[in-house]
Amino acid sequence: MKDVAAAAGVGLKTVSRVVNGEPGVTDGTAGRVREAIEALGFRRNDSARLLRTGRTASVALLLEDISDPFSSALSRAVERVAAAEDCLLFTGSSGERAERERELALAFCARRVDGLLVVPAGDDHRYLLPEIASGTPVVFLDRPAGAIDADAVLSDNAGGARRGTAHLIAHGHRRIGFVGDLRAIHTAAERERGYRAAMAEAGLPVDERWVDCGPTDRARVGEAVRRLTTGPDAVTALFTANNRVTLAALHHLPADRRPAVVGFDDLELADLLTPGLTVVAQDPAALGALAARRLFARLAGDRSDPARLEVPTTLIARGSGEIRP
Amino acid sequence: MKDVAAAAGVGLKTVSRVVNGEPGVTDGTAGRVREAIEALGFRRNDSARLLRTGRTASVALLLEDISDPFSSALSRAVERVAAAEDCLLFTGSSGERAERERELALAFCARRVDGLLVVPAGDDHRYLLPEIASGTPVVFLDRPAGAIDADAVLSDNAGGARRGTAHLIAHGHRRIGFVGDLRAIHTAAERERGYRAAMAEAGLPVDERWVDCGPTDRARVGEAVRRLTTGPDAVTALFTANNRVTLAALHHLPADRRPAVVGFDDLELADLLTPGLTVVAQDPAALGALAARRLFARLAGDRSDPARLEVPTTLIARGSGEIRP
DNA sequence: CTGAAAGCGCTTACAG
DNA sequence: CTGAAAGCGCTTACAG
Incomplete structure (x- = not known):
């Protein structure tokens, strides 16, 4: 960006304005900036932008195993909600191992994801307390959190x-x-x-x-x-x-x-x-969508008490269950 | 980190050393720093660290639809390789729409993911040329890239x-x-x-x-x-x-x-x-693993010509294909 | 063994 | 309409 500013003979802030489509730049200046951007092949570094902004526009989804049809249907639903919020999605599989769940969850938090969706493998989530306290919302999915009070979206x-x-x-x-x-x-x-x-x-x-x-x-x-x-x-x-x-x-x-x-x-x-x-x-799609919406509601400022939401299940009779003894 | 340094009465660099386990800090100083970290609930911001470092320790996997069993098996394999490289994984679904593929791919590049794995939806990937030129390796999966020469891992x-x-x-x-x-x-x-x-x-x-x-x-x-x-x-x-x-x-x-x-x-x-x-x-697991390994080979400096790798398919006879006319 | 300065690539808050 | 300065939270390169 510095190079672009130099090439266009303007200040950094002006480049920033053009890149972000902010008003207050004459057509002439904007044109020169755009030429410089083109010539230098400049592409804004969103990671840097987001560092300054304080959010990361990303959420993480921690699954048991993404290759499981249940998990992948869940992912797709979460992805849809995240996309609507202009958020990118990290995914990871714990493989039903509590230690790996913790490791991944903390890695996501260290990246400062805006929020965390967890299908828990472990039964003690106190390790997330500091993260939650510092403002990272966490919503549990499919299974409730262990040893802490947190939002959870579960099947019946x-x-x-x-x-x-x-x-x-x-x-x-x-x-x-x-x-x-x-x-x-x-x-x-x-x-x-x-x-x-x-x-x-x-x-x-x-x-x-x-x-x-x-x-x-x-x-x-x-x-x-x-x-x-x-x-x-x-x-x-x-x-x-x-x-x-x-x-x-x-x-x-x-x-x-x-x-x-x-x-x-x-x-x-x-x-x-x-x-x-x-x-x-x-x-699973309803579970994922509901959990993701809950997460974004938290991000939007919802401070209500942690709740346990339930998604109904459906009995589908096809023959094997109607066989008589 | 600044707060930790102040609380412990040391410089920023010393905190950094303790957090990263670097040598050259006396036990006493390190202890004071650790106490301050504990007291303040400090957790290092990896996004900031990575900004300085120049990489993001993340790769992105762009799928057609993560809820498809083929895609999710692919994801799991990619995840495994990424985890071995201490990389976090972004995933996203294009829904077979070229425009969405482009949008997501460029969003991942704007985050400066270290590398990109793409199951293409579109047939023109020239939009990725500037990204590739600037050093982001891209490996295509399941289908070859369109209009550019790039690594691709395909089924037979x-x-x-x-x-x-x-x-x-x-x-x-x-x-x-x-x-x-x-x-x-x-x-x-x-x-x-x-x-x-x-x-x-x-x-x-x-x-x-x-x-x-x-x-x-x-x-x-x-x-x-x-x-x-x-x-x-x-x-x-x-x-x-x-x-x-x-x-x-x-x-x-x-x-x-x-x-x-x-x-x-x-x-x-x-x-x-x-x-x-x-x-x-x-x-799909072999496809994903092979593509991911190729991506990390590129990241490790492999400059060989783009190649098309092929994964064999297997005929499994179970009855329906052995029925005679 | 320790730390001050500069910088990663942006934006914010402000002044002109 | 425009830009210089400060800062996001870290690390690098260096000096003491």
Whole structure:
């Protein structure tokens, strides 16, 4: 910019005015400046501009894993809101590791992103307290913050699982298995709670051997599914509590004699399976949009108390959940 | 930092040394500085640091649509490489709109990202020439750059489509339909080329009515599929040239009397369909990793000529492509 | 071992 | 209408 000013024979401020389209520059001067800009190939450095301005016109979205369809749908929605606010978006994946989440979150804060959207991997977010205190709004997504009071936008996990389980009960099942994620994960615990609530509401006992929680790798889920669906005590229906569990379970269930299945999370092609897969669908785009709007509301000065917002889930019946015992 | 220096009664440079763990500070001084940092809640502003340093320790990835499984798998791979280089990642979606691609790319450049990874939407990238000239490396992904010579990492689109089509021919088909994306999209044109090459190699004529290219919305693909698979001149097999086309086609084909199908791009659950879906799978993770490594090689000083790198595709036979006429 | 000065590339606040 | 000075929050290059 200095070079442009020198080339055009004007002051720095005049170049700045032309670059920013501010008024108060005669056409002649502006023309000379524009020529110099052209000749020198000048392009304003926004990072420098933003340093002076005090904001960075960027927000960060910290996900569990961007390659997961849930995360990527979330990202797209956040991106849309950010774009409408002329904000650029950083994304990063924690890989479900609390330490990596912290590392990335603090790196984003060190860059002074205007705001932070976090799908938490860890359960203690006190490390963000100084950042929040210094004015960086943080909104949690999909799972609530741990050990701090902060905005969170969540799916109706318990309600969805309750409805999915009740759907199986309504189709005559009394012995229903629940295969879920690690209990330490909030969504997993909530879904289990919904499952138990539905069983209790129907006056059905839950045999603890029907409930299997743990990592979602194929081996463990396969073993759980095998155990639950074989032998004299086999369940007649399965509630699989997230997309990875559902996928793994479907791969392990013999296609010819599959129990009734309701899965949490929708899957592409789910309607083309035989029978179609009945699911409790989340709305990741709504989650992302709502969380992003909340973040920008905070940036716009909203000082109301931290709130927990809930996005509804939808039961989609396609066949697998309507099989009778 | 100024406040910390004042509180600790030292110079700015000493604070800087402590914050960066540089040697040459006595334990006593360092201790006082650390106390001041703690007391004031000081956290270094990396944006400011990077302004002085001349780099931003960030790269940008410009996608067609991050919510697409292909794009998100790509992102994850890029993220991994960037993380290994201590770089943060900006992501953005062009939505297949050339103008938005340009807008986002230039916004990232204005932030002075260290490098840019682009899945092009437009076909003229001369607008990036000044950026490239000023030292920002740009690597194109999935599709080559238009009107400029630049690094590009591409799938073997033609080869994959050729192999997929040859697979159908090997299973006895002579009348094979091709349903593709808009011809203006490089990958679409390449896949059509592969299809025609396989037909030609087998000495089979291509009736131009068998080839249907256009937008990938369900209505258009459905109409194409209906037209191709009905009537006395119906084809006996279909090559669907990307994941959206395949999905739409499967939804429109009567499950009971489906022609043979080979799709380009793998889909989750593809193996659980009846019959399983035979596909030509791309390797988005390999594409992303390779492109990112190329970008960082450029940043590390690699001045070799721009190159076009190719990632192989894999034919996965699962049943739908092995149906005989 | 320590720090004052200059500078990264811009904008803000002000004066002419 | 125009520009010189100061500053955003750091680091670099240097001197003591």
